[in-house]
Amino acid sequence: xxxFPALEHLVATTGDELVRLAARVVGNTAEAEDVVQEAxxxxxxxxxxxxxxxxxxxxxxxxxVVLNGAFNARRGxxxxxERDLAxxxxxxxxxxxxxxxxxxxxxxxxxxxxxPDEQAGALVLKELHGMTAAEVAKVLECSEGAVEQRLVRAxxxxxxxxx
Numbered sequence: 081x082x083x084f085p086a087l088e089h090l091v092a093t094t095g096d097e098l099v100r101l102a103a104r105v106v107g108n109t110a111e112a113e114d115v116v117q118e119a120x121x122x123x124x125x126x127x128x129x130x131x132x133x134x135x136x137x138x139x140x141x142x143x144x145v146v147l148n149g150a151f152n153a154r155r156g157x158x159x160x161x162e163r164d165l166a167x168x169x170x171x172x173x174x175x176x177x178x179x180x181x182x183x184x185x186x187x188x189x190x191x192x193x194x195x196p197d198e199q200a201g202a203l204v205l206k207e208l209h210g211m212t213a214a215e216v217a218k219v220l221e222c223s224e225g226a227v228e229q230r231l232v233r234a235x236x237x238x239x240x241x242x243x
Contacts, residue, residue, distance in 0.1 A: 090139055091120055097209070098146045104208045105150035105200065107189030115149040143219040147205070151197045154189060191238060199234035202227050 095116065102112035119142050126132045132141055188208075192200040198220065205216045206227070213224045220227065 090123075090142060094139065094142065098142065101143070101204065101209050102146050102150040102153075103185055104188055104204050105147065105192060106154045107185045109185075111153050112150065115153050116146055118149055119145040140218045143205070144221070147201050147219065151201070154193070191241065194241060195234050195237055198222075199230045199237070202230035203234040203238075206231060 098116045098119065099109065099112045102115040103109045106112055106115065122145055123132070123138060123142055126141070127138070132138045192204070195203070201220055202216055205211045205219060206213065211219070213227045216227045217224045
């Protein structure tokens with residue numbers, strides 16, 4: 081990766097952010113780390129093929145790849161849920177803390193399950209990941225107006241579920 085300092089820099093500076101983003105969608109950190117690892121591998125291949133050159137484009141591209149990978153992983157998560165919880169409990173010294181974190185992530189993921197991917201993606205990036213509407217629009221490759229509309233619909237759906 082030394083030949084691609086842009087990717088090396090992004091791995092060093094956005095790794096935790098990307099794992100948090102993926103974890104908020106899939107509901108656990110183990111699967112989120114796998115999603116991010118796959119995104120970095122795809123980024124390296126894209127750089128080698130000269131498909132991406134600009135650091136800003138690469139960062140936006142990585143967010144999009146992570147988000148899409150997280151949605152795909154979420155779809156297949158049920159068959160791996162038991163294994164992931166065991167891994168999380170081993171990773172954290174306090175099993176109660178690991179269980180509480182796993183339950184919180186599962187709750188968020190369950191709420192997102194009821195939303196279409198484009199709404200869930202906008203909501204996670206904006207509300208949980210702290211991106212601006214313009215940044216979300218770049219990641220999702222849509223207009224800021226489309227992002228706002230997705231957010232309105234997502235919030236309305238979640239409000240109905242809570243009521």
